[in-house]
Amino acid sequence: MFSRQRLDDIPGTIVFTGDRCRRGYALNQMCMSLMRAENRARFKADEPAYLDDWALTAEQRKAVLDRDYAAMLSLGGNIFYVLKLAFTDGRSTQSVAASLAGQSQEEYAAMMLAGGRPPQRPIAA
Amino acid sequence: MARITAGIGSSHVPAIGAALDNGRAGEPLWKPIFDGYAWVRQWMQDEANRPDVVVLVYNDHASNFSMDVVPTFAIGCAERFDPADEGWGPRPVPPVLGHPELAWHITESLIGEEFDLTIVNRLDVDHGLTVPLSLMFGQLSQWPVKVIPLAVNVIQYPPPSGLRCWKLGEAIARAVASFPEDLKVQVWGTGGMSHQLSGERAGLINKDWDKRFLDALSADSDWLKALSHREYIVEAGSEGIELIMWLVMRGALPARVRELNRFYHVPASNTAVGHIVLEPGR
Numbered sequence: 001m002f003s004r005q006r007l008d009d010i011p012g013t014i015v016f017t018g019d020r021c022r023r024g025y026a027l028n029q030m031c032m033s034l035m036r037a038e039n040r041a042r043f044k045a046d047e048p049a050y051l052d053d054w055a056l057t058a059e060q061r062k063a064v065l066d067r068d069y070a071a072m073l074s075l076g077g078n079i080f081y082v083l084k085l086a087f088t089d090g091r092s093t094q095s096v097a098a099s100l101a102g103q104s105q106e107e108y109a110a111m112m113l114a115g116g117r118p119p120q121r122p123i124a125a
Numbered sequence: 126m127a128r129i130t131a132g133i134g135s136s137h138v139p140a141i142g143a144a145l146d147n148g149r150a151g152e153p154l155w156k157p158i159f160d161g162y163a164w165v166r167q168w169m170q171d172e173a174n175r176p177d178v179v180v181l182v183y184n185d186h187a188s189n190f191s192m193d194v195v196p197t198f199a200i201g202c203a204e205r206f207d208p209a210d211e212g213w214g215p216r217p218v219p220p221v222l223g224h225p226e227l228a229w230h231i232t233e234s235l236i237g238e239e240f241d242l243t244i245v246n247r248l249d250v251d252h253g254l255t256v257p258l259s260l261m262f263g264q265l266s267q268w269p270v271k272v273i274p275l276a277v278n279v280i281q282y283p284p285p286s287g288l289r290c291w292k293l294g295e296a297i298a299r300a301v302a303s304f305p306e307d308l309k310v311q312v313w314g315t316g317g318m319s320h321q322l323s324g325e326r327a328g329l330i331n332k333d334w335d336k337r338f339l340d341a342l343s344a345d346s347d348w349l350k351a352l353s354h355r356e357y358i359v360e361a362g363s364e365g366i367e368l369i370m371w372l373v374m375r376g377a378l379p380a381r382v383r384e385l386n387r388f389y390h391v392p393a394s395n396t397a398v399g400h401i402v403l404e405p406g407r
Contacts, residue, residue: 012325017282032191079323080187087212101327112392116330
């Protein structure tokens with residue numbers, strides 16, 4: 001019989017489960033819409049008006065306008081979707097990853113060149 | 126009859142494609158990576174090694190599919206697949222030509238034995254598929270192989286288990302073996318190796334675990350088949366789960382395989398780069 005594995009106790013790690021999908025659906029689809037050049041242009045011209053077309057919560061809307069990626073992820077955003085917003089701003093994946101880890105991009109890039117971050121593991125139950 | 130002549134594993138880091146496309150492949154950050162694939166590029170020059178068709182197992186990164194529909198396994202049956210616009214314009218690489226006859230044969234064979242794939246007739250392919258082609262063949266005006274894209278969901282939980290991916294590979298091998306045309310077919314598993322893009326663990330790299338995974342491809346099938354989602358995430362990072370796609374490739378090969386070449390490098394942007402070439406053992 002199926003039994004769900006525990007995935008919520010891995011330190012510093014977000015696993016994109018069904019409950020996150022439900023919470024973040026509109027946020028993620030809004031980000032996905034930025035794949036089209038005409039939508040990027042409309043978004044850049046008037047971000048609040050663009051967001052009016054999407055059923056975002058007030059918190060999600062604020063996180064987008066503030067470019068608070070950690071907040072977006074905690075509110076159901078998926079990393080591959082919110083990255084579309086970063087690309088619209090001309091930001092790289094690495095700069096977003098660095099900010100999510102609480103590091104400057106310079107610190108983060110140096111860490112990667114030195115072999116990356118060792119895995120921190122869950123505390124055994 | 127068609128036959129599977131080799132299996133290849135490779136990372137598909139988007140920044141590698143960007144480095145190549147923007148003429149930065151010779152820079153110190155990127156040169157070791159392209160040098161690491163020199164062996165396979167040379168090997169592919171030999172017509173005896175170059176396949177007619179690649180079944181290319183990859184994942185779409187919210188480029189063609191969105192959260193509207195999330196297929197667990199999707200097979201591309203079209204004549205042609207265009208490079209996706211991932212937010213900064215499509216990669217300047219040739220269109221990817223499919224092999225609809227073999228793709229439909231695999232589809233019919235797999236669904237006939239209760240492996241229920243999603244059939245896709247229009248598919249734009251993102252870096253997950255085109256970066257491995259660039260690494261294996263370099264910059265060309267047309268790809269020298271036909272490609273059957275096989276997209277696996279590794280973004281929305283739950284993705285399929287590693288064991289299910291392995292069994293998919295076994296089913297693909299049976300399908301290929303029953304295709305009447307004399308074709309050389311390779312199966313490529315892409316993605317990985319250890320990496321994590323979000324959370325405080327972003328930047329995770331686990332060289333020891335990656336090496337164990339590469340070793341196990343020829344030496345320890347039981348360990349690979351038993352790996353759980355949790356183990357992938359803990360040890361290889363949240364995006365390290367992509368490595369389940371390598372098990373489709375491994376499952377398509379016989380129990381005994383011979384490792385022809387291997388390359389491992391840290392980092393490409395956020396990711397450990399891994400690459401392996403396996404052929405059926407004798």
